Amino acid sequence: MKIGIVNDAPIAVEALRRTLLQRQDHEIIWIAEDGKRAIELCAWQAPDLILMDLMMPVLDGVAATRHIMAHTPCAILIVTGDVGANVSAVYDAMAYGALDAIDTPSTLSGYPRNDVNSLLAKIDSIEKLVNQRQSPAEPGTPAATSASTTAAGRKPGLPVPDSKYLVAIGASAGGPAALAALLSRLPADFPAALVVVQHVDAQFASGMAEWLSSQSTLPVRLAQAGNSPTPGTVLLAGTDDHLRLTRPFQLGYTEQPSGYPYRPSIDVFFQSIVELWAGKAIGILLTGMGRDGALGLKAMRDKGYYTIAQDRGSSAVYGMPKAAALLDAADAILPVNQIAGKLVSIICKR
Numbered sequence: 165m166k167i168g169i170v171n172d173a174p175i176a177v178e179a180l181r182r183t184l185l186q187r188q189d190h191e192i193i194w195i196a197e198d199g200k201r202a203i204e205l206c207a208w209q210a211p212d213l214i215l216m217d218l219m220m221p222v223l224d225g226v227a228a229t230r231h232i233m234a235h236t237p238c239a240i241l242i243v244t245g246d247v248g249a250n251v252s253a254v255y256d257a258m259a260y261g262a263l264d265a266i267d268t269p270s271t272l273s274g275y276p277r278n279d280v281n282s283l284l285a286k287i288d289s290i291e292k293l294v295n296q297r298q299s300p301a302e303p304g305t306p307a308a309t310s311a312s313t314t315a316a317g318r319k320p321g322l323p324v325p326d327s328k329y330l331v332a333i334g335a336s337a338g339g340p341a342a343l344a345a346l347l348s349r350l351p352a353d354f355p356a357a358l359v360v361v362q363h364v365d366a367q368f369a370s371g372m373a374e375w376l377s378s379q380s381t382l383p384v385r386l387a388q389a390g391n392s393p394t395p396g397t398v399l400l401a402g403t404d405d406h407l408r409l410t411r412p413f414q415l416g417y418t419e420q421p422s423g424y425p426y427r428p429s430i431d432v433f434f435q436s437i438v439e440l441w442a443g444k445a446i447g448i449l450l451t452g453m454g455r456d457g458a459l460g461l462k463a464m465r466d467k468g469y470y471t472i473a474q475d476r477g478s479s480a481v482y483g484m485p486k487a488a489a490l491l492d493a494a495d496a497i498l499p500v501n502q503i504a505g506k507l508v509s510i511i512c513k514r
Contacts, residue, residue: 165211165287165290165291166212167184167211167213167215168192168205168206168214169181169192169214170195170198170202170216170228171196171197171217171243173217176268179269186280194211198228199228202232203231206232213239213240213290214232216242216257217242217268224253225244226253229257229260229261233262233481240261241264241286241287241290242254242264242265243266243283246267255368258364259338259341260338260480261480263336264365266282267279292425328393328413328443329395329443330358330359330437330446331448331511332359332361332434332437333358333359333450334360334430334433334452334456334460335360335361335363335430336456336481336483336484337451337480338480339362339363339364339450340372342450342451342480344376344379346448346503348380349503350507350508352381353396355396355512356446357396358398359393359398359415360384361407362401363426363427363430363452365404369386369402369403370386377398383396383398386399387400389415390414391414391415392413392414392415393413403428404427405418406421406432406433407433408436409436409437409439413442413443429456431460433460434457434460434463437469438460438469444469446471447460447461447470447472449461449473449484449488449494450484450485451481451485452485454487455484456484457484457488458484458487458488458491459491459493461473461488462493465494465495470510471496473485473488473493473494474499474500478501485497
């Protein structure tokens with residue numbers, strides 16, 4: 165991958181340089197000492213990936229991420245001295261389109277350590293995502309609806325209580341802001357259950373649930389294995405494993421597919437709804453890089469569930485919703501600030 169580094173600390177730059185030297189297929193094409201210089205260099209030569217620090221003079225990493233994603237979008241990984249001490253800024257950067265965050269490797273020795281290997285693993289995951297976002301559907305994409313389901317979308321004999329309405333939401337880069345915009349517009353007495361799959365490292369999931377809860381009149385909490393979606397509550401996927409339905413009204417986690425570049429996978433969750441959910445459902449695919457969720461949304465629409473994709477204008481990264489639009493997977497393509505109103509009109513009407 166062609167990589168740009170944005171960091172004002174020489175020791176951090178050297179740690180990143182030595183880390184990247186462990187892989188012959190990674191090339192550092194430029195180094196910027198602050199966000200302003202990064203914007204200039206990105207316009208001159210866009211990299212495949214930017215390793216972006218948060219706290220810098222002139223222009224910080226959040227502002228630089230916002231500008232780059234608006235004008236010369238590319239994959240951005242936040243690499244900063246202490247992610248835990250800068251969680252609010254991390255969420256802000258992710259809201260503008262950053263994919264993930266990790267601490268800067270602390271070692272300058274030639275021996276790999278956990279923080280070095282963790283950074284390389286994140287870069288590997290992002291490389292898969294970048295390589296696959298324009299390629300045909302890859303082997304290992306979660307399969308379509310199980311042949312054992314009935315035409316009505318249920319295992320034979322399962323009950324379908326009218327009151328059990330599920331809103332399934334998938335999001336990636338730019339997702340925190342989109343989710344906040346959507347959830348903040350839902351009324352406190354919203355009668356449907358909501359389950360959110362956001363591409364986010366497990367270490368940030370708990371903080372994101374708390375942050376989203378502060379943006380919404382509905383409670384937001386992490387989904388635990390064995391939970392059932394509950395009307396008026398938002399459950400957020402909380403591990404690096406894939407969230408899915410294991411029974412008609414029960415959630416669980418699975419490692420499979422292990423090689424899938426998106427974790428947790430939106431497609432895996434959407435497909436499990438098609439196979440197992442025993443009530444009514446609406447699928448929503450929000451901003452994000454790549455294609456995760458597009459095939460699952462298409463499967464939901466083919467099953468007869470109502471589906472929505474975020475529009476280009478309100479998406480921080482128009483990748484996943486674009487893939488859904490190209491598949492004709494969405495009944496409606498809407499700005500994010502109109503999706504809540506659409507949900508209320510559909511569910512309350514019915």
